[in-house]
Amino acid sequence: MKNNRKLMGMLILSFVSFAGLAQLSTPPGGGSQKSYVKQHIGGVGSVAISYSSPGARGRTIYGNVVPYGFNNLGFGLSTAENPSPWRAGADQNTTFTFSHDVKIEGKELPAGKYGFFVAPAAEGAWTVIFSKDNNHWGSFYYKAENDALRVEVTPEDVGFHEWLTYEFIDRQNTSTTVALIWGDKKLPVKIELADPVGAHIAQLTAELNNQQGFNYQNFTAAAGYASSVGEHEKAIEWADAAINAPFFGQKNWATMSTKGAVLAAAGKSEESAQVMDEAIRLPGATAGAIHQYGRQLIAAGQKDKALEIFKYNHKTNNGAWPTNYGLARGYSAVGNYKQALKYMKLAKENIPAGDTLNGPIIDQNIAKLEKGEDIN
Structure with missing residues (x-):
């Protein structure tokens, strides 16, 4: 009997230990909530974007909350020798998933799922990056060697936008333009089916x-x-x-x-x-x-x-x-x-x-x- 009670106690402790690793679904705390958008292209293709949407909350975004260029984040793989771009959202990687081969600003990118990063600039064009790394937290583990594509895109000034948003602002028969909109900037990126x-x-x-x-x-x-x-x-x-x-x-x-x-x-x-x-x-x-x-x-x-x-x-x-x-x-x-x-x-x-x-x-x-x- 004592042995049975001892075994039962061990099983309960084991169950509690494993259960403690799982998280319950709780109401969001008002931070960067998960968002998802998808747009079909050409009747057969699609692009889907998964991201976390931070709020501006009266802060200066670019050059402050989002530093310009590539930076040493002091964590993970981010160092002075391997600086990181902005995660283009919050929390886990922002990802783009393409059902078919596409062209981004005229440059070819195979179908697949990519981490999306941006290196803003104080003046001129920003660097937009599609990376093979798509399942990390932020850009702490970004590696330039895993870039699938880099393009230069010029941002536009807009009225103040509280929540970071990805919006499809132009939709043609075989192409679309998605814009990252946050703070006082809009970054439009043209996507078209390659074939x-x-x-x-x-x-x-x-x-x-x-x-x-x-x-x-x-x-x-x-x-x-x-x-x-x-x-x-x-x-x-x-x-x-x-x-x-x-x-x-x-x-x-x-x-x-x-x-x-x-x-x-x-x-x-x-x-x-x-x-x-x-x-x-x-x-x-x-x-x-x-x-x-x-x-x-x-x-x-x-x-x-x-x-x-x-x-x-x-x-x-x-x-x-x-x-x-x-x-x-x-x-x-x-x-x-x-x-x-x-x-x-x-x-x-x-x-x-x-x-x-x-x-x-x-x-x-x-x-x-x-x-x-x-x-x-």
């Missing part, structure tokens, strides 16, 4: 390899984006998948016209024409859709082919709107203004009810054709 197209293609690839990849509509959308940014091989691959993939691939106007468009954008005009000749005969190929294809051919300088398409559209859809308009454009493109005028007048007669836009435009085109002028 926004590559990042988006990678994101689309990952999604199409997941649940999103089980319908042809997503593949046609992805093919259209890839084509628009010059990723032609990827665009053709995805357009083919929309048509031919097992289970969900479909051959219809949407998928075939997408393939025709990406082939044309890739400079494969003959292949594109063959695909589109089949596409206009498939479900979903409306008179309006075929009309727009004819207009694209005119814009591409393929005038005879455009007239051929307009003739097919008129015959197949029995002169429905806008097939007369299309024939007028097709004949005008090849210089046959007499025939163009004939069909433009027919187009005026079958303008859809409620359409107030095309009437005045058709009148202008009739006047041009009567003068022997092209309407395209």
Whole structure:
């Protein structure tokens, strides 16, 4: 019995000793509270900033609370030979986490998590540092040899700001500017995706390899984006998948016209024409859709082919709107203004009810054709 009591006492003492190492969550004492901000960039990338936010409390910040330059803090690794910058916040390291490779003020920085430090200057630009050290207390253990990137950034004067804050002050499609704001200074740092197209293609690839990849509509959308940014091989691959993939691939106007468009954008005009000749005969190929294809051919300088398409559209859809308009454009493109005028007048007669836009435009085109002028 005595041995059991002795063992129990030892276990309790052991438990209390270990429990004493853990800290309970208590209300903040009014000091430098933890803060966190995150901004998405380019639809796929992001930058997240974790920091502690001290207050100014009427103090002179720069040159006093925050000394200029690099300094010997007299603790840790901070010495005269290895001076430290400012921790750009309070308490533990301020950190920046980038989901993708970025450019900071035009200089490349790989994706990852970095400690953020600043060396202010009394005049001119400040040194901004992204360090591989990201889990220390303050800058006592800062090592210059672990810098991943240094850039020079010029601060701006602002109205007095009590709490140190990181704020995204500019947000563009593929870039953002974050500002450190405290006291009477604002330090803006521009961040942009290093390869926004590559990042988006990678994101689309990952999604199409997941649940999103089980319908042809997503593949046609992805093919259209890839084509628009010059990723032609990827665009053709995805357009083919929309048509031919097992289970969900479909051959219809949407998928075939997408393939025709990406082939044309890739400079494969003959292949594109063959695909589109089949596409206009498939479900979903409306008179309006075929009309727009004819207009694209005119814009591409393929005038005879455009007239051929307009003739097919008129015959197949029995002169429905806008097939007369299309024939007028097709004949005008090849210089046959007499025939163009004939069909433009027919187009005026079958303008859809409620359409107030095309009437005045058709009148202008009739006047041009009567003068022997092209309407395209």
